[in-house]
Amino acid sequence: MYKWKKELSFILAILMVVVLTACGSTSGESNSEQTDTESEGKNKELTIGQVNWAENIAVTNMWKVILEEKGYNVKLNNLNMGSTMKALESGDLDASLEIWLPVQDANYLEKYQDSVNFSEATWYxxxxxxxxxxEYVEEVNSIEDLNEHKELxxxxxxxxxxxxxxxxxxxxLIKDYELDYELLSSSESAMLAEIKEAVKDEEPIVAPLWSPHWVFSKYDLxxxxxxxxxxxxxxxxHHATRQGFEEDYPKVSEWFKNWKMNDQQIGELIEYVEGTEEPLEGAEKWVEENQDLIDEWVK
Known part of the structure; x- marks a missing residue:
């Protein structure tokens, strides 16, 4: 009887060791994953380029909120598109979140494809x-109509x-259609202000625009x-990153690739960001209300 009890105690002791080892392993793996994320972001500053376009301001601030909640230190650097690409090439910038392909930014792809990483993943x-x-400019419905109505x-x-x-x-496009027009440069905010004044007075105006953009929900264009x-x-x-970014920040790189938004989501985000004094406040509100979606990106 004593021998049987002794053997049973020995077996129970072995089982306890196995269970504790397994628990320690599971805990260790979990802690290891957490440590990997923390060590990736600890004391490192991610610099993301921000272009002064409504949707760009919205998504860069959104990612600043998401990444800082994950322990990263994120700086937004305001640049135009040309400077953004040069900064990615030099490594002064880690990422740019808005590259339009196959047409709008094709020139940048051609020029920088060997020195900047253009992701194949798309978020919109x-x-x-x-x-x-x-809409009230009924005489003009095609680019081919513009020369005939250039006085407007x-x-x-x-x-x-x-x-x-x-x-x-x-x-x-001006060359392709032989338009007798001058393209005026300013800023997005100045262009939108001119559209606002023109619509207010029901005056004709023609401008290059893009969708997604909040302006289409405000004016009939x-x-x-x-x-x-x-x-x-x-x-x-798409998004683009400097060379070596994926090796330095594998988790963030994967999150960017998982990122997808539809018309309603990007439209609401832009509305939240535009509707607050500080873009970050609007982004924080949107992130808080869309945590399930974000969890799909940062899983």
């Missing part, structure tokens, strides 16, 4: 670019930031037909 798959006029627009296309891919494509397809058809929005 139904983008559109073109010249727009207010003072032979001017009201543009935004120089160096943007869409501005360069618009310059090409229409894209002009583009028979020569200079602007291209459906555009997809």
């Amino acid at each position: 798959d139904n983008a559109k670019v073109g010249l727009v006029v207010p 627009f003072n032979s001017e296309i009201v543009g935004f930031g120089p160096g943007a891919g869409t501005m360069e494509v618009t310059e090409q 229409k894209f002009l037909e583009d028979p020569q397809n200079t602007y291209g058809g459906v555009e997809k929005i």
